[in-house]
Amino acid sequence: MLNKFFRFFRLIPAEYFWQEAMICSSKGMKEKALKYLDKSLYFSKSKSINFLLLEAQVLLSKSDFEKIKQLSLLALDKINKSKVLNKSEKVYLSLYATDLINLAIIHGDFNEELLPRLKDFDSRDVDDRYFKYFPLLDRDKDDM
Structure with missing residues (x-):
């Protein structure tokens, strides 16, 4: 106790x-x-999911792409295993983590395929703070 x-x-x-x-x-x-x-x-x-995603985001400024990829993969694993997040929040945060991983793959010159992005989520079911803290890359195409 x-x-x-x-x-x-x-x-x-x-x-x-x-x-x-x-x-x-x-x-x-x-x-x-x-x-x-x-x-x-x-x-x-x-390290919580939020912690991992924020740390990866901050490390973009230091170009530590290996660490960004590592943290984002760990965040993805925690997101998928979470019993607290609803389905839409899992998809949204997974999108954010996937974007970080793909940025790391591209800018870190890793010889790897980019991760596919899941897109189907109901924004009404996502806590507003996730939109504020972890904004998705604004783009119309699937490629970066």
């Missing part, structure tokens, strides 16, 4: 630092965002 209590209170600063990382990232302060992500991880002890 006491362990759950302490775990709950560790999540408060973890969430605070994650939010700060998101704010810094949106303002283009990528190094500061990475520092806040490190602080968040110190308290949470594990």
